[in-house]
Amino acid sequence: MTTEAVHAELVALYDGTTPVRSRWSYRADSPFTVTASFQTDRDRWVEWVFSRELLVDGLEDSAGIGDVRFRSLEERGLRMLVVEIESPEGYALLELDHEAVAGFMGETDELVPIGSEEEHFDVDALIEELTRV
Template identity: 55%
Template sequence: MNIDAEHSEQLISLYGGSTPVQSRWTYRASEPYTVAAAFQTDRDRWVEWVFGRDLLVAGLSGPAGEGDVRLLPDLANGRAALYLEIESPDGHALLEMNYEAIQNFLATTVAMVPLGNEGDYFDIDALIEEITNV
């Protein structure tokens, strides 16, 4: 079991239906319950969102999310898309992602850590040590 395994993909999303946004999606086997999506806002500035991998799984098949991250697939227009809505006190964005690219990213994470087996990769002792040694 390699808990240091990491997978990142560069994806282009569309903001407002037309403005391309570079995004970097990352999954780490050592943090098996979450994925990170970072979006480039300026040349050197990235904004990162971390959310549950289970949310991504649910969002590929139907509307998912109730908080700051919400997902909605659109498979009806002949071009499959996944809409990612993110919200914070600083702003709101609705991004259109290529459905197949996100599906491929998720498949890679599942190859690294099968769904339902996250607990086998999560180091609870390291988390407790990190929390108690602050």
């Protein structure tokens, strides 16, 4: 099993004005998911795990109908990726530089080509983890 990973630190804008630090990660041994953590306070981060496919789709068109939604937006000559996240604790609309997120996704594609995730997924390790008592 591999532990290769891709990481990126990106700045998002909350409600179009307030900068929010975010950390994005992708691991080859968890090939179907992307993790994004958003800093809410000095020492507090909120972590979201979502489908890699959802993010790929969101870079091109509106994607998502649940707690995480993505869509591209071009405004004043800037292309952004809008991320909407919601939970019982709250709602946030964040804007990220589209090119930066696309660059991160390009790095994930180099690590695990899109469409070949199944080849990198260790189902036996997952079963072992789930059945460990």
